[in-house]
C-alpha cells in the first residue's frame with residue numbers, strides 16, 4: 578500500500594468542511610480591509626527563498642525542499658508566502674506610481690522539512706497577507722489588527738499578541754555588535770550551528786531550536802535597548818495605535834522571529850504560551866533584496882492548521898452542514914429518469930439534492946435518506962408522475978404533501 582508522506586495530511590470530511598467555513602470568514606475579513614486575493618506558484622527558483630528568507634536561517638539551511646528539475650534548474654518548494662509575493666510585486670513593477678498601498682492575501686500550502694509533530698507539519702497551510710508601499714506605523718497597526726481580529730472572529734479570544742521591535746538598520750547593527758560581544762565568551766557552550774552563526778548572523782542564534790532555553794540566550798541583550806531615537810519613537814507610536822484600537826498585546830523583548838527580512842515591528846500570536854499560531858512584521862528591505870527599488874512592506878501569516886487545532890482544543894464550535902435537502906427514491910427506469918431531471922433542477926436552484934447511483938433496493942435507498950440526514954425525501958412513483966406530481970415527505974415530522982413538479986422549487990423555498 579502506498580501511504581502518505583510523513584508530515585502531510587489528507588483533509589476531508591468534517592475537517593474539510595470546517596476549513597471551508599473558516600476560509601469564508603477570513604476571506605470576508607480580508608475584503609473588509611480592502612486586501613485582494615492572490616495565488617503564487619508552489620515552486621520558485623531556489624534563489625528567491627534562499628536570498629529572501631536568508632541563507633543562514635534554519636529554514637534555508639535545514640528545512641527547504643530544494644531540488645533540480647529536469648532542466649537542471651535549482652527549484653525550491655515554497656516554505657513561506659512573503660518572498661513569492663514580493664517576487665510578484667517586483668516582476669509586475671507594481672512599485673511604479675504608488676498612490677495607495679498594494680495589499681494582498683493568500684491561503685496556500687507551504688513546505689518545510691521539519692520533524693513532524695502535532696502542529697508541525699512538512700506540508701501545511703498559511704493564511705497570510707502583505708501590504709506594500711507604506712512605511713507609516715498605521716499600516717503596522719493595521720496588519721496587527723487584521724491578524725488579531727481574525728483570531729477573535731474564529732472564537733480564539735484569548736490569544737496574546739507579542740510584539741517587539743528590531744529597529745532600523747542602524748539599530749539592528751548596534752544590536753548585532755552588542756550580541757556578538759555578549760555571545761563570544763560563551764560560544765563554546767552553544768551548538769555547532771550557532772558557532773558558525775556568530776559572525777555571519779548572530780540574531781539567528783536567538784531562535785536556535787537546539788539552544789532554546791539555555792541561560793546564555795535568556796540573558797542575552799535586548800533589541801529594545803539598542804533602538805535609536807527614531808526607532809524608539811516608531812515603537813511607541815505603534816503601541817499607541819494598538820491601544821487606540823483596543824488590541825491586547827504584550828511586549829516580548831526576546832522576540833526576533835526566525836527569518837532575516839524583518840526590521841522595526843515583529844509580532845507573533847500565541848495562545849497559552851505554546852507555539853506561535855502566526856507571526857509577521859515589517860520588512861522594508863526585502864523588495865530591494867529581491868531586485869526591486871526600496872519599498873516598505875509589512876505582513877503576517879497565520880498557521881492555518883495550528884489555528885484549527887487550537888479551535889478544536891478549545892472546543893469552539895464551528896458550524897458544519899451534515900445534511901442534504903431532498904433525496905429522491907425510485908424503482909422503475911422512468912422514475913429514475915425523473916430523479917435525474919429533478920436532482921439537476923433542484924441543484925441549479927440552490928438545493929442539495931441526491932438520489933441513488935448504486936442501483937440499490939428501495940429499502941437500502943431509505944437508509945441513504947437517513948445516512949445523508951435528508952430534510953425531505955420523495956419516493957417517485959410512475960402513477961404520480963403521469964399527473965406531473967410528486968409526494969414530498971418531511972423526514973422529521975413524516976408529514977407529506979402532494980406537490981406539482983413545476984411548483985417543487987417554490988414549495989421548498991417556502992418551507993426551508
Ligand code: HAM
Pocket residue numbers: 656657658659689691696697698699701702703705706707835836853854855856857858875876877878879880881882883
Ligand atoms: P513563520 O513564523 O515562519 O512566518 O510562519 C508563520 C506561521 O506558520 C507560524 O506562526 C506557524 O503558525 C505556521 N507554521 C510554520 N511552520 C509550520 C509547520 N511546519 N507546520 C505547521 N504550521 C507551521 C512566515 O512564514 C512569514 N512569511 C510570515 C510573514 C508574512 N511575515 C510577513 N509577512
